[in-house]
Amino acid sequence: xxxxxxxxxxPVDQAAALEYVDVKIxxxxxxxxxxxxxxxxxxxxxxxxxxxxxxxxxxxxxxxQNIGSGESYGVGIRVIANGCWGFAATxxxxxxxxxxxxxxxxxxxxxxxxxxxxPVELAPQKGYGEVSWKxxxxxxxxxxxxxxxxxxxxNANGIATAAGASxxxxxxxxxxxxxxxxxxxxxxxxxxxxxxxxxxxxxKVDRELxxxxxxxxxxxxxxxxxxxxxxxxxxxxxxxxTRYKNRYDLLEDIKQMSRVASEKVMAKxxxxxxxxxxxxxxxxxxxxxxxxxxxxxxxRVLGYEANFAGTSFLTLDKWKSKNFHFGSEHVNIVGDxxxxxxxxxxxxxxxxxxxxxxxxxxxxxxxxxxxxRDQAHIIGLNAxxxxxxxxxxxxxxxxxxxxxxxxxxxxxxxxxxxxxxxxKGIYIIGDGSFSIDQQRYNFQFGGQMFYEIKDGxxxxxxxxVAYQANTQEFWNSCVAVCDEKDYRLGGSFNDGKGQPSQxxxxxxxxxxxxxxxxxxxxxKRKIG
Amino acid sequence: xPILSKEEAQALLKKVLSYSKADECEASLxxxxxxxxxxxxxxxxxxxxxxxxxxxxxxxxxKKSASAxxxxxxxxxxxxxxxxxxxxxxxxxxxxxxxxxxxxxxxKEAITYNPKTAAMTPxxxxxxxxxxxxxxxxxxxxxxxxxxxxxxFSAVMNSKGFFAYNKGTNVIFSVTTRNDAGTASGYAARGxxxxxxxxxxxxxxxxxxxxxxxxxxxxxxxxxxTVILEPVAATYLLENMFRFDARSADEGRSFLSxxxxxxxxxxQLMDEKVTIYSDPFDPDLPASTWGRDGLPREKxxxxxxxxxxxLSYNRYYxxxxxxxxxxxxENIIMMGGNTSLEEMIKSTEKGILVSRLWYIRMVDxxxxxxxxxxxxxxxxxxxxxxxxxxxxxxxxxxxVIMLNNLEALGKxxxxxxxxxxxxxxxxxxxxRDFTFSSLSDAV
Numbered sequence: 001x002x003x004x005x006x007x008x009x010x011p012v013d014q015a016a017a018l019e020y021v022d023v024k025i026x027x028x029x030x031x032x033x034x035x036x037x038x039x040x041x042x043x044x045x046x047x048x049x050x051x052x053x054x055x056x057x058x059x060x061x062x063x064x065q066n067i068g069s070g071e072s073y074g075v076g077i078r079v080i081a082n083g084c085w086g087f088a089a090t091x092x093x094x095x096x097x098x099x100x101x102x103x104x105x106x107x108x109x110x111x112x113x114x115x116x117x118x119p120v121e122l123a124p125q126k127g128y129g130e131v132s133w134k135x136x137x138x139x140x141x142x143x144x145x146x147x148x149x150x151x152x153x154x155n156a157n158g159i160a161t162a163a164g165a166s167x168x169x170x171x172x173x174x175x176x177x178x179x180x181x182x183x184x185x186x187x188x189x190x191x192x193x194x195x196x197x198x199x200x201x202x203x204k205v206d207r208e209l210x211x212x213x214x215x216x217x218x219x220x221x222x223x224x225x226x227x228x229x230x231x232x233x234x235x236x237x238x239x240x241x242t243r244y245k246n247r248y249d250l251l252e253d254i255k256q257m258s259r260v261a262s263e264k265v266m267a268k269x270x271x272x273x274x275x276x277x278x279x280x281x282x283x284x285x286x287x288x289x290x291x292x293x294x295x296x297x298x299x300r301v302l303g304y305e306a307n308f309a310g311t312s313f314l315t316l317d318k319w320k321s322k323n324f325h326f327g328s329e330h331v332n333i334v335g336d337x338x339x340x341x342x343x344x345x346x347x348x349x350x351x352x353x354x355x356x357x358x359x360x361x362x363x364x365x366x367x368x369x370x371x372x373r374d375q376a377h378i379i380g381l382n383a384x385x386x387x388x389x390x391x392x393x394x395x396x397x398x399x400x401x402x403x404x405x406x407x408x409x410x411x412x413x414x415x416x417x418x419x420x421x422x423x424k425g426i427y428i429i430g431d432g433s434f435s436i437d438q439q440r441y442n443f444q445f446g447g448q449m450f451y452e453i454k455d456g457x458x459x460x461x462x463x464x465v466a467y468q469a470n471t472q473e474f475w476n477s478c479v480a481v482c483d484e485k486d487y488r489l490g491g492s493f494n495d496g497k498g499q500p501s502q503x504x505x506x507x508x509x510x511x512x513x514x515x516x517x518x519x520x521x522x523x524k525r526k527i528g
Numbered sequence: 529x530p531i532l533s534k535e536e537a538q539a540l541l542k543k544v545l546s547y548s549k550a551d552e553c554e555a556s557l558x559x560x561x562x563x564x565x566x567x568x569x570x571x572x573x574x575x576x577x578x579x580x581x582x583x584x585x586x587x588x589x590x591k592k593s594a595s596a597x598x599x600x601x602x603x604x605x606x607x608x609x610x611x612x613x614x615x616x617x618x619x620x621x622x623x624x625x626x627x628x629x630x631x632x633x634x635x636k637e638a639i640t641y642n643p644k645t646a647a648m649t650p651x652x653x654x655x656x657x658x659x660x661x662x663x664x665x666x667x668x669x670x671x672x673x674x675x676x677x678x679x680x681f682s683a684v685m686n687s688k689g690f691f692a693y694n695k696g697t698n699v700i701f702s703v704t705t706r707n708d709a710g711t712a713s714g715y716a717a718r719g720x721x722x723x724x725x726x727x728x729x730x731x732x733x734x735x736x737x738x739x740x741x742x743x744x745x746x747x748x749x750x751x752x753x754t755v756i757l758e759p760v761a762a763t764y765l766l767e768n769m770f771r772f773d774a775r776s777a778d779e780g781r782s783f784l785s786x787x788x789x790x791x792x793x794x795x796q797l798m799d800e801k802v803t804i805y806s807d808p809f810d811p812d813l814p815a816s817t818w819g820r821d822g823l824p825r826e827k828x829x830x831x832x833x834x835x836x837x838x839l840s841y842n843r844y845y846x847x848x849x850x851x852x853x854x855x856x857x858e859n860i861i862m863m864g865g866n867t868s869l870e871e872m873i874k875s876t877e878k879g880i881l882v883s884r885l886w887y888i889r890m891v892d893x894x895x896x897x898x899x900x901x902x903x904x905x906x907x908x909x910x911x912x913x914x915x916x917x918x919x920x921x922x923x924x925x926x927x928v929i930m931l932n933n934l935e936a937l938g939k940x941x942x943x944x945x946x947x948x949x950x951x952x953x954x955x956x957x958x959x960r961d962f963t964f965s966s967l968s969d970a971v
Contacts, residue, residue: 063623063624063625064620064621064623065623065625067594067616067620068595070597071597071598071599072582072599073599073600074580074599084572085572085573085574085575086575086576087574087575087576087577088576088577088578089576089577089578089579089580090578090579090580091580091581091582091599093600104577105576105577107577107650108563108575108576108577108650109575111575111649111650111651111653111654112565112572112575112650112654114654114658115567115571115572115654115657115658115661116571117569117570117571117572118571145619146616146619146620147619147621150621166779166780167779167781203779203781205779205780205781206780207780207785207787207788207789208787208788208789209787210780210785210786210787210788211894212780212781212785212894214781214893302568302569303568303569303670303672303706304568304569304573304672305568305672306568306670306672306704306706306713307566307568307672307673307674307702307703307704307715308674308702308946310886310903310970311706311710313969313970315710394578394580395576395578396574396576398574433889433890433891433899434889435887435888435889435899435900435901435922436887437886437887437901437903437920437922437968437970438886438887438901438903438970439969439970439971440970441968441969441970442901442920442922442966442967442968442969442970444899444922444924444965444966446891464892466891466899468922468965468966470969498566499564499566499674499676499702500564500674500676500949501949519966521924521965523891523892523897523924524892525892525895525897525924525926525929526895527783527797527895527926527928527929527932
């Protein structure tokens, strides 16, 4: 579930992120926890020692509003005792702290085991010994001086203000997760994970008319370092507006979006009805996330999320039939934990499983889900798919969405060629408002930019557009997907799930795709 | 550690400030201790016991400031975090909106702490969950639920003599009950400062009753209906409206902006039955008496009989506009009326009873147009009686427009938002012309 508003971390520390804790110290601490857990009666235990850094630089117009960064260091210990899970966490990073917390986790498991239920069944997992993995970044965002980031943002704001924006907000968020995992299976996994998200919002206000419009930048959050902010022509996709792959040109984008914001204020209100939709990857990622990513989470399918996020219409009988047509034959969707530049890319998940890639929807048919170790046996797998994640050391790990992406079309097709064949349609770029029911049938999505297509040509901008559909009907109305040249990743920095709610970052890739005969509504309303 | 007394916090913060060499320095301590149980399919799925303590230090030189934080507390670590914040502050650009730190202030002691909630253990949590599971097992339904208790404290001290401390407790419980066929779903949620008020058994019985009553839902045409929103549904919808910020209204980008410029302060924006206020000493929903901004939290009326009465101003913006600073709401209480839920149903010729709403998101911030769906018990009312369960609807509606179409209010009750888990005091309400835009097959 994506948040309505972005969340920020605690208040600043840049230098500390560059000082890594010695692996030897982490191993000693982890062993102290594992030994206590076993001695107290745990049949399995894992330890996650985490140092989590975030940095946020937030500006508006010609000023810096906040330079914030957070550092958090602690341990989460998960055990199975008497067949039940238990978890405890602390930031007392001593051997004594490890032992006391491991004992607490075992006590929690034993208290809950009294309630009853089926004992936990873990898919087998071999120990990897001492291994490591790092996000393949070129430039660590935490090494880039704050001044350089501030200058870039204020420069960008200046461009927007000069172009007539009433207000402009811009920001850069950087994340570094230094995670160490150890388990009684014999794994000691050290990982260094990086993510970055630059963005801006431009507002145009007409006080006389009492109206305002906002538009966001074309960037996406990425599993990259600061190199994402180094423009590259090879990473640009040109068209009605320029869009970006794994390198982003902030200054170019804020200039074009200033122009688009002015056009959006003047855009005509949409006539509701059925349209063929041409959806750009910067928009479609969110529809994939909500209508494919979430309903194929196995814990939702089984009922583990019923109290909060809900269950799923993709029940096990549909998967077992091997004939459930989730979408048209153009719809091929994969789970992928390795993809370069993606937010979900890691070497190993948070229960020590090496990550990979697999089919979820193949030629339109539901063929698989997303699973972790204690669920794998339910869908006949003898190994986890590596989808376990916790937002920090203080939260228990559970099943989270991998990158879930629509594969590009196999025959050459450009966006221009796709639009040429549309008689009455809307071309949507960028993500907007979003909402979907608790079983993922009925959804409504807005967008950033809406272009009316008439007889194969873009004829102008529209406003107040949202489309509503049933998930299965929508994906079966997919008649074409552009080829790999158009393929891009979008994503979310803060996808919420679970109780207490945890945030994870996930990417979704696609090329531009066409969906026929989708119901479009007009969202304009007035107070009084 | 992790929960410090007022005296312990004061001593530690004094030590932190003694290391400061900046023009101004502020140190804040926060800690949390508690645990949770999640259960699904009538068994515990995950559970945890978590404690954390943290320290944040902000140093300032004129208009330049920065913060650093740490969760270690030996003397060397304390000095290190002060030095780091000073180094960063020297590097930071000037922020014209930075205000001087506040001086000494006194705040009334809050009533946010309850020792019984603070004393909860893994075993007391397991017992409360076992009572809930007994109900669903006997009813032949499957339960998924969540119970979480927390004790938190925060303390702030600065080099100009400001000091404030608060300690609080909270317990929340929610449960969804479903049948094996997937054709029934019911929900109940509770939140309290004092755990002895939490009755997981009776809450689960309500969820069970809703689930059984929801079997056999029929499809109704979407359109405009009179709706009766139970407090948990109304809370989640209205939560999106509880930002009464003067600056965004002045800037023309809020539902509180006035056509032609300025804000709607003093305007009749809603039905005169609507009064919304904050009060840290509300016995059912106590809140802290101060905020991180150093401003007191006192009883404040935001909407008075439908008129916009107060807007919030941070210290920078208040100075700029020449008004007194006004903190935003720390808690929200909406005054109710005398109509019971039963009377609302009885007086309805044709309408929909809504138990819970789901996945509410902003469509148009200008009018606060929101979209979302009904969930876990939606019923058709005809001639003053509940006739049958109906399929869930998607709605597209603004809480501001909705509160202009208000017909009746019941007694406010403490209710938690199903997404943020924040507690509010909100009455059940009957509203005409509520806009449902499509149907959902979800149960």
